[in-house]
Amino acid sequence: MATCFLNNVYCCYLPAHCSHGLQPLDNGVFNASKAAYRKELQKLASLTDSAPVDKVNFIKAYAKARAVGMTKKNILSGWRVTGNWPISRRKALMHPEIQPDKKETTPGSDGHRDGQVDSDHTPTTSRHIRDLGKNKSPSTRRRYSVISRGFEAQESKIASLGTRIASLEEEVGRLSRGKKRKAIPNPNKRFMTLAEALVACGAISEPNEAIERADAVEDVIEGGGMEEDERSNSEEEELTVVRTRAGREVRIPRKY
Template structure:
């Protein structure tokens, strides 16, 4: 791949048009002089010149990239497999049934500068729906009520509950035999679910935690021999270690629990070799959580959390500036189209003379056969490409409509409630 971009080449061309020599323009824009000379002579870039020989032309790939970026913004990014299936469906709708290359998706991502493979973090859809700009603005408008504005920072609290697998550490990097690609790591004890409720104040203070173990009632052997460091922590139990309506009430989501989990897991890694399976596991858990809580719930971090969330001092622009918030214009674009529109696709279907053209590539091949390759001037070539793009648009629209109808049909089948049928009586039974 060239070490320069199309933008660099356009800058060099603009410099030459403004009176700079080709040599100096090429040096300043860091592009090859030979490539600049060819472009000034009207020679098209290699990708554009051979667009009709590709499965997807540069213009079509750019549209797909825009579509993928939109899907990422809407928190519905596509996997490699989904991209591959999307391209295959589009090609088939245009009559191209040839297999798609094994590494096509990987190379497509590699040659693009606007997309790359990312590690996806799964988030509950309700969190995504709640991160829209209009919802955040509406919620912050309620904080402007006179009854709310008079509340001082020392009286503003944020509460949440989190669940932690007792004995689960970090799946991080370890040192082992060089012949292996991965290795197993023994967990020090059985996995048991523990729920903890916490509350922090805008003035930087925090309340005592409320720990919920799995069991019938707290057992003395669960706690360390000297539990004095736990102070006045509260403990209770539930059949599965979960919160209940009586225990939980309403908890506001905040940013400290993820940091707290990570700190706890790091502390657990330090104690793992020393802990054996049994009742000592809960005592080790309490020691680890105590250290993690002390590291996470400092006055500085608590104040920083309230500041970053925009809850104190109240500042709606804080959450709206987050990269995870769906902008209004993106939401409006998705609402207008119903479903995000998939970009047009191009195909390199084998041309057969007198066959009806189905794609841009077919139109170009037909023009070459009728007029001759030398007779295709840049103007005529542009005209035929424009006509072919219209065919691509219609073919892709048809393919997406069929795919959307299939999905809606499956959802409709799943949502239908089957009617109860009266069982026929067996004449051999009374």
């Protein structure tokens, strides 16, 4: 990960067993490259009269297919279709391979079900309310549509409140738990902390070098001060003492 960060390559870790739905290359670049490569093989087969494809022809066909498939537009579309960037969980969850199987119903059973909704059962969705207005007069259908819109507004409000309640319950459960749960490491966050650590190492080394240089300068200043004190003491000792005839000392004033 450190090598990737230093070379401006950002790692993106995907969940297991979902590369067919979340891999940008599988959903963007590879499909376009495969289609272009098939076209080149068809051209080559028509020109060479079904001759076997050797390595030279393969490289030529692949180079042309790569120029067609490996484009900025295809790369960005792969990230957009998979919902990786811009981030869209709905696109990942709406992948056709993870959708539940649809129940096969016959027209007769559908009509019977509609009759039950109309007569015996209470509508549970706005679609059911709109279905009740089928084969009715325009004014009746208009009334049913107004009721369905109000029902949709209530459904959205209930959904938002349900999400709010779920988040609050999760928060209460987290606060009420006494034992700490082991945190699952996130490799994406680990990659970013690695980048911060590399930057911090470079920032720490510079202050240490500055402190060492400051200590060396202080040692030199202290050494120079001691030499000056010794020199001044030696000069004072070298001054000659002048005495009078009576034996008294005469101090010679210093010249500044």
